[in-house]
Amino acid sequence: MADSINVRALAAKVLAPLLRQHGSLSSHLPDALQHCPEQDRALLQQLCFGTMRELFRLEVIADSLLKKPFQDRDYELQALLLIGLWQLRHSRIPAHAALNETVDATSALNHDWARKLINAVLRRYQREAGQLEAGFADNPQFHWNHPQWMISKLEHNWPEHWQGILAANDQQAPMTLRVNKRQLTLESAQRKLQGAEIPAQQGHFSDTALVLEHAVDVRRIPGFDQGWFSVQDEAAQLSAGLLDARAGQRVLDACAAPGGKLCHLLEATPGLQDVVAVELEPARAQRITDNLMRLGLELECRLLTADATSQDWWDRQPFDRILIDAPCSGTGVIRRHPDIKLLRRGEDINALAQVQLSILSNLWPMLAPGGRLVYATCSVFSQENERIIERFIKQHPDACHVPINASWGISRPYGRQLFPQPGSHDGFYYAVLTKTEERIAS
Template structure:
């Protein structure tokens, strides 16, 4: 199949609010010739990254929107516009291959329409984009609800956040200190011809100058390196575990923070990971097996809002990696801008508070809980902690003394950084000891 048609079939369900890039693209890659897989990913991710600008352009040129059954043509038009606007693909190739893709979609009747629109864009792009320049959705390439909410949450940062969201995130690695030091890892990467630098905030982090296939990373297969954003690597240090601790990682998939915790601590009494979705729980097992850590952790497929899975033994440390809007990782998952809706945030906040409240009862007096999300909205972050503290008289907020992120009344907020870490939030809560232990 024409690669543009294959990309349109990946994106069309997203335009219908069905699935995501991570659910539809892998199957398409299996059916794509190996030499064209990089192009397919480029077309899908590039188009989704620029989606809201492209949608505004499409609306300008279309007399009427495509019917629901023809959203594959809408996706194909967006792919064509992206190629002409933002890619290095020669214009004649972008035009010819995009128009030809209508035949592979069994909709050859639309070829003339797409050809006319794309050629008009070539001729009129300067005037049209100047006309759209004052449209905030076109200017900032995000849905209006997102822009408005961000302006309200972060009046001093919203423009930088929106700009960072439209960049490609760097590839960041985590060094397994059980096997080698960060300096040794940097040396091995250099010997392999891969330029890299140490992360500024995570003592175990390395950022590559250019992304690389994990198969090319020296030591990856042996578990010496893992792919993990720098912001996510901060969780293990905040837990501050001690030998003999019993630790819970709730909502643990895909297991990056869990594996980091185990890599750093060889004398923990017991580590339990809980994940609701069976498919995501399998990803935890895969990561544990690659790193040889499968015997050091118990993985339970269970609901963190219940106690059905709990054996009654309290935990010294709990990590609540709460399900969230994922608005801090849009650079890695640009379809979040399309798939997430404003009303989702309040619903997620209810789930987050429910998980936090439920798991608090599993923490020992004197124990520590770390609350984390990859969201940039305070409604899912510091406001959750504020609400929780009002409900729990034995909970104490502990400020985080760090040089990363921005200190908030509760916790610290990290914003996505160009060529740096993702957006993330952390808060540390300590459980007041019993009077008998005080």
């Protein structure tokens, strides 16, 4: 069975639903990997992620080569053509091998009629690539490789930074580890990796971050199953320090999946009185449980499958610290999830902003006077970030903004914004609020 599988056809089956706006790479790719021979899984991932990363550029090329667009029922063929173009533009696979395997995939997809079409289009691109692409010089979709609404919004939000953000989005993100300081120092962790021939450099801002020179299978990482390391971007590792939790305090982590920030908090702060993690979706809550168990932290917090916009799960006992890792557009992590460019819509941002403000307003009464709340997103849009905090403070006189004095990101009127950086961290936003102490009447 393994020998009979055409990896390009399998990749086309993964990408076709996305072209119809159904699902995502994270929902379709895992099942495909299970049906893929182990020796071909890396190639399958490369084909899917690479094609999604270059999608808008590839679509411009495909449209120019086709006499008429594919019909709606031909999404698999559309995906296959894009996969073929990506291989010819970016893959180290010899062009003749990539072309032949892609053409053969038409039969594996039961579309033999398209064999000559796919072959002709890809061979024409091979012959005329330079001339064709020179003609796209003034095409913003080809040049910036993003949907127009996203280009325009970034240019409006960040007139001095938008081009750098778009360029960084199209690069592959590094694999970054968080060192469990309950078990290792940063230096000893780095030596452990070097002993396993996994070169890594210390992060720029987090004292638990090691950035790998090359991504590796976690099964190669020494002590991973024993909880020495976790995979987590350096920007996401900043939350524990900003929360500044202390032993004996009660802490809430809202919207906690997949549990990276929760586990970092527990690793960094032994002796917390009570830690409650809330996650709405049961499947995502299971991922939190899996991470807690791998790190041996499952007894150090209570996980509730509940809605952060509701209070029916709250026991009316205030929290000293609250972390809100709010659901967002994910536009700061496009490097890791390139299908966001295709699946996200401009109108989504307003709806997300309403959810974010609703969560923040709902959880605020749960914070004790004098307590500290950290609001975080992996978005680069101010509408989801500083404008949420500005609106919230205007509505809540007992909310005080705490400026973040740090060497990372850029200071905003409310909070700090990080943009994705080549070879470094993702795009992220953080803001810190405190609740004013109750005044005792004289």
